[in-house]
Amino acid sequence: MSKTLVILATTSATTTLEKDIKNEHTSRFLRYRGVPKCLLPISGRPALSWWYDTAYHIYEHIYIIATAHSYKHFERWASGHAFPKENILNSGFSQGAISDISFAHRVKDIAEDLCIVPADLLFDNSRGLRLLETLKQAKGNQIIYHIPEHGDDPRIQRITTEHGSGLLTKEDTENVKKSLICPLAYNMGSSSLKQLDSYLRLPDHQASDVSLSGSITIPSLQEDLLAFYETQEYVQTIEQEFVSAYGYLDPSVTLTDYLKTWEKLLDTNIPPRSPKTFPNHQSQPIITRSNARVGLMGNPSDGFYGKTMSLLISNFWAEVTLIPNPLTQVEYGSISILPNPVADPHLFSSIESMAVISQTDGYDNGDRLLQACCKVFFTHCQKNNIKIDVKQGFSVLFETNIPRQVGLAGSSAIITAFWKTLLKFYGVTDEDIPLPLQASLVLSAEQDELGISAGLQDRVIQAYGGLVYMDFEKQHVDQYGYGQYERLNIDNLPPLWLAYVADPKDSGKMHNSVRQRFANGEPAVVEAMRQFAQLTTDARDALEKRDHKKFASLMSQNFNTRRAVYGDAALDKANLRMIQLATEHSCVAKFPGSGGAVVGMWNGDDEAHRNQDLQELRWALEKEGFVFVEIQPKANDA
Template sequence: MTTQKMDTIEHKAYARIGFLGNPSDVYYGRTISFTLGNFWASVKLVPSKDLVIVPHPTNDLVQFQSLSNLVDRLESDGYYGGVRLLVAICKIFHNYCKENNINLHEGNFTLSYDTNIPRQTGLSGSSAIVCAALSCLLDFYKVRHLIKVEVRPQLILNAEKELGIVAGLQDRVAQVYGGLVYMDFSKKHMEELGYGIYEPMDIGLLPPLYLIYAENPSDSGKVHSTVRQRWLNGDEFIKSSMEEVANIALVGKTVLVEKDYDKLFHLMNGNFDLRRKMFGDDALGALNIEMVEVARRYGAASKFTGSGGAVVVYCPGGQSQARLLEDACTSAGFTFQPVKVMPSLLNEIDNGTMSSKA
């Protein structure tokens, strides 16, 4: 093995499914989420003379066939790409270490990334890139033991906030911890600690689940806007509904431990129904609603994985029901596949940084 190969650091971060309680994470609520092994982002760090951020050959296009080709690309994909995410986490990581008197050596590196997470599907593709990059930086600078696991999701979120990405902590917690995680974002915890209480759970508690997603869904970052303002204004309907959503995760924690999947069925459907009442059909989008409803027409429970673009499904009738639903999704132009749940990727050093063990 060459020296360069030995020095290369590579980390993956997986897509995530917001399973119960979302979107209450940005409203001092509770959620249960897990990492989805079907899709991931990987970041590679190689020591180098200069600090270099490498553009992705398809996600960071800077060369176009024509001016109209450039415009078409922007209209379909937006001003997206991973380079800006890598630059942002480098800045946030550097500033955090400086503020907390964590000394970083002077070495430079080259960062590159790849991802197969479908865009705008509410599966946290952007934060997966940032999460994987942060892991590389922790190892390159040998400071993994100095930055608590609980703090890392906030660093990832701060990097995305630098770029105007609207999001909450839930996704980043799931991706940092991996596996199945129960999260309590109560105001008391957030104000006292700066983060929530995060409890890893056994992934074996989950029943077989399925994923439905569309190739060209609406942007998942737009749906929080009016609800957020109404919540801040003290709107009683939004406040009480969001508390109900948060309570679904609290009840869901016990339901999963007891493997009461009949009750889980109703919790999943209830979670989406509350979201729909709060946000309204126009904000959720017809395509997103149809993904939920196609599953329900076949007797399955279904809800968004995030803010739209993909749906997580539980089929109480088992594989025969899932096969019927798969045919219906194919006819409707949706992708349907079994969910692969990834276990936690935290190592002994990570576990040693935690303030409290779940």
């Protein structure tokens, strides 16, 4: 029997529990401020989740009617329950339950009988007959309500209904109101659904909260529904017994009641966890690193179907620590991104400090890198039938000492380190996702998910480690989604050094105009990218012969070609000054990335003067505020 379930989450009145939480200013409850009562945790899960897990097996269609204020909360809840986002209906600001149901009826063109339950209904599916199954068997207009029995446990109440037929008189309705807090559920026949719009046009129709005897309050959605049922020609109640955690519906439930009675109500429904029942459980932290890189030749042609040579270096790195959730954690499957006090500050010593840090570091944060990485990883595994056990969650944090915004691949190092952590945690191997594809997926996290302008070079070298020659020939990239990569012998490299600016600027800005010029087919740009590719091939040959003089000459050509295409204004005075100082001290240098740093090597004629030249270069750079380091190549990134 086809049946539609509507979950009404449109009551406008704030419950006592929600008010109490808003008045609590401790860290424990701040995360629940503004959260609808039905989404507060009961035994570690939102109250609604406990019975939705049963509902979606029973009903063909389920809709949640929310308000403009609560919609985002339900949207977030839906993301964790495979609940279709289009089935969350935003009613704006509710004009009553009948108006909301009429809205759903019109928008979703509901033709069959409708089952209606309040969102903060809470019951124990594991005990007695199930409310949702009983409700689905109902036909026509039926009301299921609760009559408290003296001495019963206030948490778990027996449901008793009176059997009857014919018109539900006002006297019957008043008796119902006086004997219960509010009805549990309704069934509305398809013929009555068609009368909703006519009912709403009645001049005396209005929805309002109604106070009854004692401290009992009927929420407007319940009062509105009962008023509508009074107008129907045939209403019945079904005689059925089942067990329910009914009292949570009471809008006067306080925070004290919640902590004492409801917060852990269904703990007995959670089977104890053990390594035997969760064989894939992990207990040890996973720590991974991904190092900075320098582009030695060919960059920036990696973003233009060119060729590059890149080197991973040991000097700087990003490190990710994943801490698996313990078996005892209530929210065993949850994932938490822990803030990095330097990269993602949430605490500032003063408003002046906040302003200075915002001006210096900008507003981008590393949390979004981890979040995007998780999304790309999970989506790829899902689409390619790579089985991962997602029952266990984790906490994760990152640290990085890679200088920011100087073109050393700091952001991709964070994502790559986390990517490697996810591979280990979920037991995914390089056979499941080959290294070339991993690099492309990491790029996707930045480029497609976050809109960061980037090329494949950084992700490839951080996936492979060592020294890698990369060919991004267009036909191959278009066909496979990645280029052709070759590991080279790092022992053939000359000694290298790195210098970078103390006050860097956005490393992504330099690419913008050139990318558009390349897309437009500008001959000078197209030819420059061809030259970069050729320089890279020549550099590979020079290293194989250990011809360091030739390699130095190619580095100079790489820089000169880049300067001709980008222009001095784009390259920035500080970058050009580092190149000039290198030349003055018998060295050659080029940009290792998109700007803010230079990578260089000594190119003098008398080997006896090497150390002196490099020492004087270091002092000259440091005097003008630059940082100088000798590069330590890293053979791999394991």
